[in-house]
Amino acid sequence: MLTGAAVLTHAASVEAAELPAAIKARGTLSAAIVPNYPPLDLRDPATNELSGLDVDLGNAIAAKLGVKMDWQETSFEQMISAVDTGRVDVILSGMTDLASRHDKVSFVDYLRSGPQFFVQASRAKDFPDMLALCGKSVGTSRRTSFPGEIADWSEQHCKSAGKPPINVVGTEGSPDARTQLKQGRVDAAMQGNETLPYVMKLEPNTYAVVGERISSQLTGIGVAKNATELQQALAEALRQLIADGSYKKILDKWGLSGDAVEEVTINAGT
Incomplete structure (x- = not known):
């Protein structure tokens, strides 16, 4: 059991955690990404299009929520500032859920690695x-x-x-x-x-x-600390992707099935 983590019940649904009105109105969810961390984030060598596990997962989450992803390429150093100040809605770029980041960002955890x-x-x-x-x-x-x-x-x-x-x-x-x-x-x-x-x-x-990895860490979707409505909507969508098998297919595609999470948590990183 992950102490302090917000674990969602299986009775919840995407409808039970609505997207904020502003995001629903514009029909897009903006996400900061740094495409230099394959296989999570990269540009396809053949097409130069954004690709990777994060891109596939983000697009699947957006589809569950009835919107489209608006990917915003940025630098790693700017990502937390971008979501904290509202320039983007989320960070979806292989960012580790660390307690030291929780003063500005909350994380909907979707991967365990190290x-x-x-x-x-x-x-x-x-x-x-x-x-x-x-x-x-x-x-x-x-x-x-x-x-x-x-x-x-x-x-x-x-x-x-x-x-x-x-x-x-x-x-x-x-x-x-x-x-x-x-x-x-x-x-x-x-x-x-x-x-x-x-x-x-x-x-x-x-x-x-x-050897082996030296620690176990959670990777999460970064959301502004006080944006609880959006956090819950993302978490509900992710839970549904796990339940219907879409999450497993995405991880299998990128060879990361061994890093899957079994439960959706928020801010479970240490």
Whole structure:
């Protein structure tokens, strides 16, 4: 049981949680997205159209609510501000539900995943387990919670094993971390485990995972903190997508069925 999480009952329906009048009137739900986090958010290489699990899920939720999605491409740094000030209705771009973000944003959680270490495949034998990363450099996006999580993991595991700490290298994003890894500027990298199968399929025999993900996190649809009507409408729509099998089909399409949530929660992140 997730303490403090708002879990919806199965008796609810989309009709029981109406969209705000302004959204219904314009017929669109605007969403901030940063299409650089495949397979959640990307541009299709063949068409340059927005694609990914988040796009499919957002469009399915909008259809349940009787509106269309209006995708607004932005930067990661601007997303919380955009929803907090009302420039967009929601964030749907692989954002982790963190308690530290709850002062401005509430999250309707739709995915469970976690940060994962990986190395160059050619050096996999040098890293038989996660403790082999102690004293090494690990690149990860400075915009995420991962730098702090690596430092915490290092403090807990490397220090207790009498090994030197991990040197955390902040990067401009996951693609930059992978570039630095391939160039040998860092020994390892970290990104969400939900993204690695897609990346490893695009670049076969390039990377190898090390150990298990270091924590379990929820990914959520970000909504302004006080927009409770919209939060409930989104959550009801998501619950119905889970119930009718559409949610599973979307996750299966993107190879993420193992990261599915079983219950719809709001602000269950820690």
